[in-house]
Amino acid sequence: MAYLKQLARILFITLLGEALHYFIPLPVPAGIYGLLLMLLALSTGAICLSAVRETGKFLVEIMPVMFIPAAVGLINTWDVLKGIWLPVLVIIAVTTALTMGVSGRAAQRVIRMSGRKEDP
Amino acid sequence: MSGFLAEAGWFWPVVSLAAYFLGMWLAGRFHWAIFNPLLIAIGITIGAVVLSGSSYEQYQASAQSLSSLLTPATVCLAIPLYEKLACLKKNLKAVLAGILAGVLTSLVSILALSALFGLDHQQYVTLLPKSVTTAIGIGISQELGGLVSVTAAVIAVTGVLGNVTGAGLCRLLRIRDPVAQGVALGTSAHVIGTARAMEMDELAGAVSSLSIAVAGVLTVLCATVFSTFL
Structure with missing residues (x-):
């Protein structure tokens, strides 16, 4: 139960x-x-x-x-993506890595800044 | 055979699971980023659907038993989040600053690259919500006049890419704090990134869950403004 x-x-x-x-x-x-x-x-x-x-x-x-099902949906959009798949893939890869790097580094910087203030 | 495939409701979920375990086995043997269980499962499932001659609709009817669990599972992300709430409150400023920086980076870089590659307005707004969770992203794409089905696929690819590269990229960029790792994975690769963050560290997973919601809402607010730029 x-x-x-x-x-x-x-x-x-x-x-x-x-x-x-x-x-x-x-x-x-x-x-x-x-x-x-x-x-x-x-x-x-x-x-x-x-x-x-x-x-x-x-x-x-x-x-x-x-x-997995959502990603397999790629099959269905192939007709639209056929002509532009390479730029789209580059955009996805570059912007995802940039977003990950900037957000993570920014958060880490603020954590370290406030940490330093707390224990001098 | 094709009659059985159309009839059996659990055929595709079982194929997906088997492919996932094969991926885990390969990942254990060869330490290459390409041998990611999720990536391998997706590749094998796509191959199997195409080879079996099933239509995407047939596949989806069966695979729905897996994807329909997504909403309750997303709700349950609140549980690890709640368990780490005290630690999260302590770092709230850093978490919010990181997410805001990430959302703006995502939108600005998509704008810049779309302009660089000469994409038209519709293609640009289709890509704009690529880092947020599917349901929010589809809503944004629809609102701005994008191609919704392409947005859904792009969001899935983004998430898988974030899932596959997340741990390595954090190491490379020396993002060592679990809170910062959670912000990075959740903001850039939504729920699929969060699944990886959860494996890296429980605190990272909790922060990542929160980042999905916050980044989603911020993107809703900012994407409308950005859609007027190209």
């Missing part, structure tokens, strides 16, 4: 997220609303961590596999 109850709580929050996505006219996906709702529920104690933990960890662990 433990897993069933955990799954029920997770799916209930997911459903609330879908409701918010439906009623609020913003391009924010149901999963992100649900993530924030789950965080809120855990922080306020409405849901206790142990009441969702194992099933939640299971879903997070198997998550990478869930992206």
Whole structure:
């Protein structure tokens, strides 16, 4: 019963997220609303961590596999991409690496700056 | 045979899983970035779909049992996030600064390269939301008049690329702090990057989960402005 109850709580929050996505006219996906709702529920104690933990960890662990179908969708867009795939690929590779580098270095710099202030 | 493939709901998820495990085995034997389990699973699955003569629609009908778990799994990213909340609060300024810097870098560099390669407006706005999570990115693309199905594919490729190169790139750029690693992976490669961050370090995974949401919202706000530049 433990897993069933955990799954029920997770799916209930997911459903609330879908409701918010439906009623609020913003391009924010149901999963992100649900993530924030789950965080809120855990922080306020409405849901206790142990009441969702194992099933939640299971879903997070198997998550990478869930992206395979979306990536296989590449097959379907080949007609559009045929003429421009090389520049598109270069743009994806360069901008992703740049974004990763700049965001990571910026965060690390701020952490080290504030760390130095705290322990002189 | 093709009748069975069309009928069996779990055929493609099992093929994908088998390919994923083959990828893990290869990754364990050869330490090359190209032998990434996700990348290999995608390659093999695409090859298998094409060779079997199945249409993409047939594939999708079966693979849906996997992808439909994505929304509840995204919701569950709140659990590691909650477990690391205290540490996150301490570093909130750094996390937000990193995400903002990343979102602006992404948009500016896409603008610059699109102009360089002479892409038209529609191609440019199709690429613009490439670093945010699929559902947000599709919304942005639709809003700006992009090609939604291409945006979805580009987002997937971005995520896989971030997943494959993330650990190596962080090492190369000496991004050693787990909080900064989480910001880097989540901001540049959304949920698929987060899956890798989660493997690198639990704190990095938690920060990465938060970065998806924040970067997504910031991109919604900024992309409209950027769409007028080309």
